[in-house]
């Protein structure tokens with residue numbers, strides 16, 4: 001059924017790219033704000049750059065409100081962007097509805113968190129899948145062609161025998177089966193990119209692994225580029241090749257998943273990994289989460305007036321004076337190629353000052369801990 005399967009493209013080719021992507025949502029102004037010339041906006045996403053490659057899963061990790069879903073919706077062209085660029089095979093794309101949007105959706109499919117909400121309860125599996133196949137011109141020729149395409153889709157998501165599922169309604173299926181139907185519907189477009197927004201967070205823990213395994217299998221067999229959005233950094237290690245961590249609308253760390261999850265550099269990523277229930281690290285029930293709360297106490301900041309400098313500085317146990325005023329760029333961490341952190345602790349000047357014991361950068365004692373943890 002898929003052209004992707006029959007004509008594999010070079011592995012690691014960048015398919016979809018966000019470059020400096022920015023989204024500010026306008027908010028209703030209060031009376032006193034009307035006197036101000038500056039429009040009031042939510043800084044949901046600022047300067048996010050991500051390259052999605054064929055045959056690779058990239059995880060976008062962060063706590064609630066960090067901007068992950070907004071990135072997915074921007075990449076799906078469901079929201080207009082405030083700034084930055086989206087490139088499909090290197091070509092800048094900006095579409096809002098119409099034929100160009102349908103052509104884009106054929107290449108880039110979005111899978112949502114809630115399979116209950118994404119499938120219409122009054123329609124059968126056959127209806128949902130047929131519609132997708134027809135809209136995207138993959139329904140084959142004649143009734144036999146359509147039946148074969150439907151059976152192929154269900155087999156691809158391991159719902160077999162297909163006849164058992166085709167005439168079922170969503171409420172007759174389990175959460176995991178429904179999410180598989182949502183994935184099959186996305187595959188009906190024969191896409192190159194899947195944007196999976198928390199695809200397993202609403203499923204029972206016992207069936208999450210099966211759905212993640214399915215996505216991994218599809219990545220390998222169909223050479224898909226997958227963006228995997230999650231608040232669960234432990235699952236990123238298991239499922240994603242690369243991991244990018246977001247905090248308050250900005251990217252704070254990135255690299256291969258093993259390094260980012262096992263040797264996190266940014267203090268925020270360390271907070272996330274410390275509170276994640278990774279079986280290899282758990283020492284006692286609830287202990288890790290408590291320790292993490294102690295280290296990174298506080299709440300995420302207001303995105304209407306985000307903090308100057310590093311947005312994490314009000315919660316950071318290692319904050320230095322410059323963190324409150326200067327925005328840290330992505331800085332190589334120097335342990336693995338491609339591992340970076342947007343954190344002044346990794347600035348060569350800070351590191352040199354630490355080594356010579358000069359007070360130029362005036363890092364706190366925590367800075368040493370920050371560098372040590374990343375090595």
Ligand SMILES: Nc1ncnc2c1ncn2[C@@H]1O[C@H](COP(=O)(O)OP(=O)(O)OP(=O)(O)O)[C@@H](O)[C@H]1O
Nearest residue numbers: 025042044062063064065066067068069070071303
């Ligand atoms: N349509 C909108 N209008 C105004 N603000 C919005 C809108 N959509 C999202 N936001 C705000 O943008 C910020 C980022 O939201 P987003 O949903 O992208 O975060 P998230 O990391 O996906 O969180 P979650 O995991 O809870 O979905 C939040 O502060 C949110 O309130």
